[in-house]
Amino acid sequence: MEKTKKPKVAGVLNIISGAFGLIWAIGIYIGFSVVSDSGNIPAIASNPGFVPDIILWGAVPTLIISVIALVGGIFAMQRKQWKWVLAGSIAAMFSFIIIGLVAVILVAKSKSEFK
Numbered sequence: 001m002e003k004t005k006k007p008k009v010a011g012v013l014n015i016i017s018g019a020f021g022l023i024w025a026i027g028i029y030i031g032f033s034v035v036s037d038s039g040n041i042p043a044i045a046s047n048p049g050f051v052p053d054i055i056l057w058g059a060v061p062t063l064i065i066s067v068i069a070l071v072g073g074i075f076a077m078q079r080k081q082w083k084w085v086l087a088g089s090i091a092a093m094f095s096f097i098i099i100g101l102v103a104v105i106l107v108a109k110s111k112s113e114f115k
Contacts, residue, residue, distance in 0.1 A: 006110035007076045010085070013103040014073030014092045021066030021095035028059040065091045069100075076107065082114035 032055050072088010075081040089107045093100030 003079075003113055004110060006106040007079050007085070007113055010089060010103040010106035010110070011073045011076030013099045013106070014069045014076060014085075014088045017092035017096040017099045017103070018066045018069035018073060018088075021062055021069060024095075025059040025062040025066060028062065029056060032056040032059075062095070065094050069095055076103075079113055080115050082107070082111055085114065 068091040069088045072085045072091065075088065076085040085107050086104070089100060089103040091100070092103050
């Protein structure tokens with residue numbers, strides 16, 4: 001079995017995508033928790049109160065997807081758990097589509113290198 005750099009590159013791409021997703025989820029959570037608490041801003045005061053809450057809870061799936069991408073990236077660096085790496089690469093596509101697509105292709109081509 002020849003070892004290539006494909007799993008490590010896919011792992012780095014998954015970690016980058018997961019990090020972007022985490023930053024995005026934390027930004028959404030912080031931004032909309034501040035916005036939903038400030039009713040004195042006219043543009044926000046005119047919106048129904050549930051709109052910021054819906055967007056705020058939209059950060060939860062983003063957070064879960066980002067963690068799956070990070071876990072897949074860590075396993076890819078170790079060349080273990082091919083199914084988790086593939087799941088992480090697919091999750092990375094939801095977070096950052098170009099990076100995730102490249103990671104999925106690299107993981108699919110290097111399946112034989114995993115334990």
